[in-house]
Amino acid sequence: MTEGKVATDPVAIDAPGGLLFEWWSVFWDIFIAQTNEKHSEAAAYIETQQMKAREHQQQLQIQQLQLMQQPNAQSQ
Known part of the structure; x- marks a missing residue:
């Protein structure tokens, strides 16, 4: 253990395909999705989430x- 009680053993x-x-x-x-190119799964996910957010706001x-x-209908 080192400072901050973090183990020094390597973590697999x-x-x-490798970390990189x-x-x-x-x-x-994520980069392609943010540049509005519609050929990635991430773009489809972001578009779906934005649509859900708009529907929720509506x-x-x-x-x-x-x-x-309601109060207007009750007072009349």
Whole structure:
């Protein structure tokens, strides 16, 4: 054990293609997705998440409008 109680034993990294290859693959998918090129799985994932966020925002707006209209209907 060293300072910070971190073990000095080497840790095996299970990366069949090698650590650098695995890192590069993840980096490249994210980079391509952010440049709006639609040929990667990461781009499809980001697009899906953005669509879900928009749908959620629309649902919240609808709920807020319904809540605002309820007191008006009861007082009439």
